[in-house]
Amino acid sequence: MYDAVLSETITITGHEGDAIEAYSARPLTPGPVGGVVVLHHLPGYDRQTKEFTRSLAVGGFNAVMPNLYAREAPGADPDDAMAAARAQGAIPIADDRIVGEVAGAMDYLKGLSNANGKIGVIGHCSGGRQSFLAAVSLPLDAAVDCYGGFVVGEPPAGHPLQGWEPVVNRTPDLSCPLLGLFGSEDVQPGPAHVAELEAALKEAGKTYRFRTYEGANHGFMQVDSARYQPQSAVEAWAEILGWFGRYLAA
Amino acid sequence: MCTYLTEKVAISGSAKGASGWFRVTEGSVYFDHPVHAPYGHTLNIDFLAPDQGPSARVAVELSAESARALMKAIEAVLDSAPPGLE
Numbered sequence: 001m002y003d004a005v006l007s008e009t010i011t012i013t014g015h016e017g018d019a020i021e022a023y024s025a026r027p028l029t030p031g032p033v034g035g036v037v038v039l040h041h042l043p044g045y046d047r048q049t050k051e052f053t054r055s056l057a058v059g060g061f062n063a064v065m066p067n068l069y070a071r072e073a074p075g076a077d078p079d080d081a082m083a084a085a086r087a088q089g090a091i092p093i094a095d096d097r098i099v100g101e102v103a104g105a106m107d108y109l110k111g112l113s114n115a116n117g118k119i120g121v122i123g124h125c126s127g128g129r130q131s132f133l134a135a136v137s138l139p140l141d142a143a144v145d146c147y148g149g150f151v152v153g154e155p156p157a158g159h160p161l162q163g164w165e166p167v168v169n170r171t172p173d174l175s176c177p178l179l180g181l182f183g184s185e186d187v188q189p190g191p192a193h194v195a196e197l198e199a200a201l202k203e204a205g206k207t208y209r210f211r212t213y214e215g216a217n218h219g220f221m222q223v224d225s226a227r228y229q230p231q232s233a234v235e236a237w238a239e240i241l242g243w244f245g246r247y248l249a250a
Numbered sequence: 251m252c253t254y255l256t257e258k259v260a261i262s263g264s265a266k267g268a269s270g271w272f273r274v275t276e277g278s279v280y281f282d283h284p285v286h287a288p289y290g291h292t293l294n295i296d297f298l299a300p301d302q303g304p305s306a307r308v309a310v311e312l313s314a315e316s317a318r319a320l321m322k323a324i325e326a327v328l329d330s331a332p333p334g335l336e
Binding site: 044081083087189219227 | 276284
């Protein structure tokens, strides 16, 4: 079996036509294969999320992860870029900008010579919310929300997301099947948030699958984190590859 | 969960980073996911010199308990310093 994968830093056209840095990983097969946009977590465009992107390529998908902090700190180390974005008041990143970056990443994936035209999106933590946001804003074929906070629920007083409309309200606009992966010990999203999201999906007649891993906390798939939980993460990876395999097939 | 919260503070002093000492003018304080520390959330402080670029940064990620202990230690030292030195 031919299993070569190419991973590299590239430049894509993002929100409002701006050039931004991104990390691409793709199988060197003629295809056709589906594509996945990866949205990194709040700590940034880091080593472990790049590993995640490569794992999708090993799994048979073209994958690309926009550096969501590239505008604030082009070329900086990922953690310095996150810090610069915070210091500049850019976190949380505006929703329209996220949608623009994902749209640009979709165009990049569709333009690859081995692309089958199907595109999915996945994100963790803040990226989980952004994945759902993308899926209610853009024409996608599959989405995965890994423990995205504040998809539902009112942020507490003083929280920077206060006043932003909860994206769950846009569930009727969801363009694709949604896989949700959650930890039973998480508080945002906690079990009540997950139940509320599920109710909204049911009411809107959307296709979805939710898995909640017992004993897992927020960030259970982050391999560099103290909260990494191998058994849940391995099962979640099987869910992800299965979901994209089903909905991004030619 | 991501708290997203960031408190910014103007500071005046110096910090030592990978390239040696530099003047710092801004601080960011936030309680959110760490990059390196083995906790779900940490109290993070960035000592910054924005005019020198994003890499002019000295960062710490502290457990909530140790951050509170640090606050008390800073206050105690400043309070016990002889008058007229600040």
